Amino acid sequence: MRIVSIEGSSAIVDAEGVTRKVRTDLLDNPTVGDYVLVHAGMAIAKVNEEEAQATLSLVREHFEK
Amino acid sequence: MRFTDEFRDLKVVEAIASSLKSMADARAVIMEVCGTHTMSIARFGLKSLLPPGVRLVSGPGCPVCVTDQRDIDSFLELGKRPDVILATFGDMLRVPGSRSSLEKMRASGADVRVIYSPMDSLDIARDNPNREVVFFAVGFETTIPATALTLKTALKMGLNNFYVFCVHKTIPEALRALLSNSEVNLHGLLLPGHVSTITGAGAFEFIPREFGIACAVAGFEPVDILLGIESILEQLSNSRPTVANRYRRAVTEESNSRAAELIAEIFRPCSATWRGLGEIPQSGLELSPEYEALDARKRFAQAMANLPPTLPSVCRCGDVLRGVIMPSDCPLFAVRCTPDEPEGPCMVSSEGACAAVFKYGG
Numbered sequence: 001m002r003i004v005s006i007e008g009s010s011a012i013v014d015a016e017g018v019t020r021k022v023r024t025d026l027l028d029n030p031t032v033g034d035y036v037l038v039h040a041g042m043a044i045a046k047v048n049e050e051e052a053q054a055t056l057s058l059v060r061e062h063f064e065k
Numbered sequence: 066m067r068f069t070d071e072f073r074d075l076k077v078v079e080a081i082a083s084s085l086k087s088m089a090d091a092r093a094v095i096m097e098v099c100g101t102h103t104m105s106i107a108r109f110g111l112k113s114l115l116p117p118g119v120r121l122v123s124g125p126g127c128p129v130c131v132t133d134q135r136d137i138d139s140f141l142e143l144g145k146r147p148d149v150i151l152a153t154f155g156d157m158l159r160v161p162g163s164r165s166s167l168e169k170m171r172a173s174g175a176d177v178r179v180i181y182s183p184m185d186s187l188d189i190a191r192d193n194p195n196r197e198v199v200f201f202a203v204g205f206e207t208t209i210p211a212t213a214l215t216l217k218t219a220l221k222m223g224l225n226n227f228y229v230f231c232v233h234k235t236i237p238e239a240l241r242a243l244l245s246n247s248e249v250n251l252h253g254l255l256l257p258g259h260v261s262t263i264t265g266a267g268a269f270e271f272i273p274r275e276f277g278i279a280c281a282v283a284g285f286e287p288v289d290i291l292l293g294i295e296s297i298l299e300q301l302s303n304s305r306p307t308v309a310n311r312y313r314r315a316v317t318e319e320s321n322s323r324a325a326e327l328i329a330e331i332f333r334p335c336s337a338t339w340r341g342l343g344e345i346p347q348s349g350l351e352l353s354p355e356y357e358a359l360d361a362r363k364r365f366a367q368a369m370a371n372l373p374p375t376l377p378s379v380c381r382c383g384d385v386l387r388g389v390i391m392p393s394d395c396p397l398f399a400v401r402c403t404p405d406e407p408e409g410p411c412m413v414s415s416e417g418a419c420a421a422v423f424k425y426g427g
Contacts, residue, residue, distance in 0.1 A: 002067075023184070026210055026263075026323045035068055037262060037315055040154075040204070040211040041182020044324075045262035045315045047068050052314040056071055059288065063080035 003034045003043075013038060068314065072286030081291040082114040091298045092118040094250060096388050098240065099257035100127030100416025101285050107425035109287045115294065122249060122388035123418035125239050125342060126257050128204045129156045130386055130410040130417050133338040134378070136232045137162045139369045140201050143230075143361070144175035146368075150193060152186035152200040155179045160410045163376040183208075183215040190219070190227040199361045202231045206263040209233050209350065210324045213331040216356050228361035231350060234337050236260050237268050238348035244276045249388045253279040253297035255290070258312045265320040266310045273306035284312040331356060340410070341383030380409030385418050392419040393427050 001013035001022075011024045013036060023042045024030040035047035071077075097103055103123045106112060112121060125131050141162045144151045151167065158167045158179060171177040176196075180186055183200055190198040202212045212229060219227045236257060244251070256269055261282045272278050279300035283293030289312060296309040310316055330353070337349025352360045362369065380402070381395040392398050392411065402408035404423060411417035 023211075023214060025214060025327070026321055028323070037259065039207045039259060041184055042211045042214070044207060044210070044259065045321070048314045052068055052071070055292075055311075055313060056077075059077055059081065059292065063084050064076070 001036055001038050003030060003032050003036060006030055006032060011043065013043070069286060072284065072288040074288065078114075078287050078291065081288065081295060085115060085291065085295060085298070088298050088302070089116050090118070091116045091302070093252040093298060093301055094120050094122060095253040095255060095294060095297055096122050096124040096249070096251050097255040097290075098124040098126040098236065099255075099260070100130065100414065100418070101259070102255055102257070102283070102290060103127070103418050103421050104416060105285050105287070105290060107421035109290075110425070111287060111290055114291065116298075119294070119298065122251075122391070123385060123421075124254075124388055125243060125339065125386045126205070126236065126260075127386070127411065127414050127416040127418070128208070128234070129154075129160055129414040130382060131234065131239075131339045131341065132160075132203055132232050132410070133340055134163060134375045135338070135372075136230075138164070138375055139372055140199070140230050141165055141167065141170060142368055142372050143199055143365055144170045144177060146197075148196050150176045150178060150189060150196050150198045152178050152180050152189060152198055154181075154201075154203060156414050156416070157201060157203060159407060159413045161407055163378075183211045184218065187215060187219055187222065187224065187227060190224050191222070194226060197226050197228065197364075199228045199230055199365075202229050202233050204233055205236050205257075205260050206324075207259045209235075209332070210263065210327050213327045216331050216352065216359055217327075219359055220356065225358075228359055228364050229352065230361035231332075231352060232337070233332070233350045234339065235334070235348055235350070237264065237271075238345055239339060239342060240269070240272065242342055242345045242348070243387060244272065244278065251278060251388070252301055253281070253294075255293050255297070256280050256282040256308070258282060258284045258289070258316060261312065261316045263321050263324045265318055266308050266316055267318045268320065269308050273308060277306055279306040280308040282308065282310045282312050282316050284315065339386075341386035378408065382409035382411040382419070385411050391427065392422040395419070399423060
């Protein structure tokens with residue numbers, strides 16, 4: 001889910017057009033555009049885009065021969 | 066959807082699967098600790114992609130499933146009081162207690178509200194000042210911060226009709242207990258991705274060190290799970306067990322310090338009873354003294370002390386949660402126990418091993 005707006009300790013997140021309000025207390029520096037994992041109304045982690053890309057490139061390099 | 070589609074890409078899945086097939090001699094029993102992994106593995110048919118000697122067994126990582134029957138009965142008992150509103154996650158609704166379930170109680174007039182976030186129960190309490198609202202706090206590290214924040218907010222709001230019935234549990238302690246007297250000879254553990262976002266991968270380092278078991282933290286898409294299993298098999302073939310982090314986009318080595326602080330402020334560790342695993346020291350949480358007034362176990366201590374004994378059941382969820390039997394080994398499975406007429410929680414929870422096999426096949 002992607003953060004589309006932030007207000008205090010809450011954010012509106014969007015998952016393919018469905019929006020919901022979540023708490024951001026567990027995140028360092030939540031920013032509009034961040035992808036986050038949400039559980040029971042709280043964003044529990046940001047999705048690190050660079051790490052995601054790194055994993056995918058590694059997989060391609062290692063497995064797709 | 067971003068960070069979902071890429072990790073479901075068939076070409077990538079096939080590439081990892083063909084690498085797994087080349088490990089044809091691999092022999093291993095791997096436990097997927099987390100119920101969400103159990104569901105994903107069943108849903109995407111991932112067992113069919115593994116070498117023939119590699120067996121996956123389910124573990125204790127389904128919060129509703131490991132909740133002790135006595136705790137469920139105690140919570141249900143509170144629903145008989147006309148002044149009480151029970152607040153629960155939907156997954157708990159159809160779980161059988163000894164004598165009833167939340168769903169059946171609701172049908173016979175109890176006020177049971179399904180909530181998505183623990184914070185929602187505060188709105189219910191505020192809107193019903195003459196009733197007492199009790200939230201059944203089920204869940205692992207992933208859910209605990211939300212309950213902590215809810216308690217903190219309730220105290221700040223000065224609510225005097227809101228209580229938490231805390232049955233939260235922590236995963237590392239349960240794994241230590243499980244591995245210490247394992248009836249199953251496990252070689253690898255697929256570690257829970259969401260729990261690890263809170264605990265950090267480092268919380269599980271004692272497992273390879275003390276038990277020599279190969280571990281991988283994994284996400285929940287097919288590529289994530291296959292990468293985790295591949296890492297475990299690789300570790301086993303090199304005889305170098307470690308905790309590999311295969312969910313780096315969400316999990317770091319260290320714990321989430323904000324969550325750790327919040328949890329330490331509101332809760333303190335205590336002994337907890339797990340279905341299937343029994344009592345495990347330091348594996349549960351109780352409200353710290355500052356929050357005692359919001360503790361349902363204290364507020365309703367009398368009612369719980371007078372609770373009739375838990376009825377014995379032939380349900381074998383406990384054995385499924387330890388990986389001792391597969392769901393289909395249970396004589397009740399799909400005969401006397403189905404999602405419509407469940408005998409135990411593993412058949413009704415969206416993270417239950419029996420529900421996964423019933424829905425998608427073994």
